[in-house]
Amino acid sequence: IKDKLVEYFRTQVRQDPEVPSAVAAIRTLLEFLKRDQTGETILGLRENLTQTIRRLEEADSSVAVSSGGELFLRFISLTSLEHPDLSQCKKVMVERGELFLKKISLSRSKVAKLCHTFIKDGAKILTHSSSRVVLKVLESAAADKKRFTVYVTESQPDSAGRQMADKLQNLNIPVTVVLDAAVGYIMEKVDLVIVGAEGVVESGGIINKIGTYQLAVCSKAHNKPFYVVAESFKFVRLYPLNQQDVPERFKYKADTLKAVEDLAEEHPMIDYTPPSLITLLFTDLGVLTPSAVSDELIKLYL
Amino acid sequence: MKRESIVPAACAAVTYTVLCHPHHHTVFIVLTDGPGNKDDITRSKNEGKELSKEEKQRLRKQKKQQKKQKERKNEKSETEKEKTPVSLLPPPRPVATQKAPSALPAPASAPIPVPASAPFHSSPAPSPADKPAKSKAELKAERRARQETDRAAKQPGSSSSGIKTKVPLSELNPVVKRLPEHVQVDDPAVVKRLAKKLERQQIPLRSDYGYKVSLFSHLHQYSRKAPLTQQLSIPSTVIHPSIVRLGLQYSQGIVAGSNARSVALLHAFKQVIRDYTTPPNEELSRDLVNKLKPYISFLNQCRPLSASMGNAIKYIKKEISNIPSQCKEEEAKTKLLTCIDRYIEEKIVLAAKAISKYAIEKISDGDVILVYGCSSLVNNILCEAFEKSRKFRVIVVDSRPRLEGREALRRLVQRGISCTYVLISALSYILPEVSKVFLGAHALLANGYVMSRVGTSQIALVARTFNVPVLVCCETYKFCEKVQTDSFVSNELDDPDDLMVTRKGKTQLENWQDVSSLGLLNLVYDVTPPDFVDLVITDLGMIPCTSVPVVLRVKNLDQ
Numbered sequence: 083i084k085d086k087l088v089e090y091f092r093t094q095v096r097q098d099p100e101v102p103s104a105v106a107a108i109r110t111l112l113e114f115l116k117r118d119q120t121g122e123t124i125l126g127l128r129e130n131l132t133q134t135i136r137r138l139e140e141a142d143s144s145v146a147v148s149s150g151g152e153l154f155l156r157f158i159s160l161t162s163l164e165h166p167d168l169s170q171c172k173k174v175m176v177e178r179g180e181l182f183l184k185k186i187s188l189s190r191s192k193v194a195k196l197c198h199t200f201i202k203d204g205a206k207i208l209t210h211s212s213s214r215v216v217l218k219v220l221e222s223a224a225a226d227k228k229r230f231t232v233y234v235t236e237s238q239p240d241s242a243g244r245q246m247a248d249k250l251q252n253l254n255i256p257v258t259v260v261l262d263a264a265v266g267y268i269m270e271k272v273d274l275v276i277v278g279a280e281g282v283v284e285s286g287g288i289i290n291k292i293g294t295y296q297l298a299v300c301s302k303a304h305n306k307p308f309y310v311v312a313e314s315f316k317f318v319r320l321y322p323l324n325q326q327d328v329p330e331r332f333k334y335k336a337d338t339l340k341a342v343e344d345l346a347e348e349h350p351m352i353d354y355t356p357p358s359l360i361t362l363l364f365t366d367l368g369v370l371t372p373s374a375v376s377d378e379l380i381k382l383y384l
Numbered sequence: 385m386k387r388e389s390i391v392p393a394a395c396a397a398v399t400y401t402v403l404c405h406p407h408h409h410t411v412f413i414v415l416t417d418g419p420g421n422k423d424d425i426t427r428s429k430n431e432g433k434e435l436s437k438e439e440k441q442r443l444r445k446q447k448k449q450q451k452k453q454k455e456r457k458n459e460k461s462e463t464e465k466e467k468t469p470v471s472l473l474p475p476p477r478p479v480a481t482q483k484a485p486s487a488l489p490a491p492a493s494a495p496i497p498v499p500a501s502a503p504f505h506s507s508p509a510p511s512p513a514d515k516p517a518k519s520k521a522e523l524k525a526e527r528r529a530r531q532e533t534d535r536a537a538k539q540p541g542s543s544s545s546g547i548k549t550k551v552p553l554s555e556l557n558p559v560v561k562r563l564p565e566h567v568q569v570d571d572p573a574v575v576k577r578l579a580k581k582l583e584r585q586q587i588p589l590r591s592d593y594g595y596k597v598s599l600f601s602h603l604h605q606y607s608r609k610a611p612l613t614q615q616l617s618i619p620s621t622v623i624h625p626s627i628v629r630l631g632l633q634y635s636q637g638i639v640a641g642s643n644a645r646s647v648a649l650l651h652a653f654k655q656v657i658r659d660y661t662t663p664p665n666e667e668l669s670r671d672l673v674n675k676l677k678p679y680i681s682f683l684n685q686c687r688p689l690s691a692s693m694g695n696a697i698k699y700i701k702k703e704i705s706n707i708p709s710q711c712k713e714e715e716a717k718t719k720l721l722t723c724i725d726r727y728i729e730e731k732i733v734l735a736a737k738a739i740s741k742y743a744i745e746k747i748s749d750g751d752v753i754l755v756y757g758c759s760s761l762v763n764n765i766l767c768e769a770f771e772k773s774r775k776f777r778v779i780v781v782d783s784r785p786r787l788e789g790r791e792a793l794r795r796l797v798q799r800g801i802s803c804t805y806v807l808i809s810a811l812s813y814i815l816p817e818v819s820k821v822f823l824g825a826h827a828l829l830a831n832g833y834v835m836s837r838v839g840t841s842q843i844a845l846v847a848r849t850f851n852v853p854v855l856v857c858c859e860t861y862k863f864c865e866k867v868q869t870d871s872f873v874s875n876e877l878d879d880p881d882d883l884m885v886t887r888k889g890k891t892q893l894e895n896w897q898d899v900s901s902l903g904l905l906n907l908v909y910d911v912t913p914p915d916f917v918d919l920v921i922t923d924l925g926m927i928p929c930t931s932v933p934v935v936l937r938v939k940n941l942d943q
Contacts, residue, residue: 327746357928377934
């Protein structure tokens, strides 16, 4: 049954490339909840859910899947406290799960609405790699009849930046692709930096595609604002102290983790940007400073 | 007698004549005010308009003058009564009382001599110092009472609206936060108040020792050779013997360290509760709290209370006052004892376990961990991590005069952890080797600052420069509502004689008291700003330093 769920997850992602992976994960978990007949107790249900989440993480090792799964678990345990009877509990869970999904699918547009006012006319924006949220933000800014140019870093090893550039060109936004090494060179020309995030950690820092950290350091050195756009389901209960402290299972792609023996040979796919380099975070909960992220997390989890 | 009076401009002419009198040592300060000021005020009062600031001031002064007039009249009648039985009165007094009535009736708004320090440098007559002060205080009280009644009268339906406005406020702020007052030893009024309070509670006042550095002259500085217990009579009827013992242990430094002091305090209170019997016609909930107050003052005199002790005392007082009145004494006492046990178990023992669990996640194999001084919590974490077979080594940093690092070194080496020992002066030499810094805390302040042993902020600063992560470990019961941005305002001064050191038979600084320009400063605590701290590990989880007020808010809501 677990393999079927992984298949379901993969089809979700394939059918709708726009859907965030966390949302797909939550949808899969909800589906599991609906299909699950074997669970007798709430504790058993939780066990099964935790195992499913682990399988999903094996399939797609991004931080978002992990955070989405944890949020769903948290949300389930809150519901299970209110209704001790299992079948009634399940019904309520499914109902609330659907509601939750509906709310978070709107989160991207909420973020875009908040952020596009920070883009002024004639602005030059620098972004990193390919992020669907940043795309949405730039889309809504363009729809607001603002004129701006975008620089995108190429973002090796998978050249995701080029895909971003194609998408932006389709929106008729003037875009230039720069090398990852040219970030310091281009920084004096740009007015602001906007990046997406794969995960937002408890300290207020972010985990994102490799290269984000040096982008942040450069922008701090040039005193350019560094904005992060992320939905609230990306908040994760990690607290890395430095680059080394980020758990291994997030650093590499899922296939690499399974196939390769010695991870020291592999190049990590993500890095950690500390909160001192971030100016503001735009989330569907509002515009937050990095120290407010912890406040929100305490409200969610404590 | 030095006197100073405030006179409206309209009465200047009249007062001039009085001023010229040789015996009447009165100084008049003339207010340059607009014409018909009094009329303005009465008019606006009648119209019900809000008085402007100036008008309010004038009104206050007028009221003060009127009261002074009444006081003078009373005094005058008293002295006149006194005059007849007692013939020997100091000369200035009858003169003043004779002249005052002549001056007083003349101007309508009555310039009244106010006893105050005047620029008019006449020789001060031997008037009793207390009398003017007392009359001033009395007048102040009278004025305040008058103002209250006026304010109440002004507002229509005052009582009902007052209650109405009070109720929603109390709903918003169910917890009234009373912050501990700052110590102010160089302010004589505060010292007098403290002395009076201690006298009432029959506790001896401890005197300061030695020359205090001017920046810290507002703090107490005691000598260890003169503990407060020497001034107590034995057996002390006011203070329970276990509290006396505890006070001695604090002042001599036998019990030191934030957790140790709190636990010792709670155990002493348990003994007090066990020996307590409710006096007849008294309620346990109120009487026990009153009994505890002199003990707390006594302990404060022995050694200033720490933030953790303050929170523990607040908890105990709350528990005691929540005891229902119909509860029997034995039952109440056992309930209190179990409460205290539970507090120690939850907030200190279990919290330490939870913090170790989180902290161990942050210790990886091959780490080089730097610790400072002796924190029971950090030692606990390191020992637990070692038992879970993490491979790391420890660098213990120590500083004079307490040299607490030696105790930490002893405990860690006993477990088999490989340690290095340096003094704080070698910090920048040793930091390139370090991968993490673990610090304990005495208290975490509401603005995110960490109050800890002196030297901690230095370590955090240098570690930040070397990009080494700094982790602070602190239980939530040490979180304090105080706000502090520097180490001067509220600190503790230890015995300056501790700084004397004997090497090769010679004691340096032996006669430091004889050198007039020399002061010895032995600070105990300092505050570290939150930008130097990367992570705070508490029993609630790992939080950034800026989230301390959030935890305080959540805790207050729970209570």
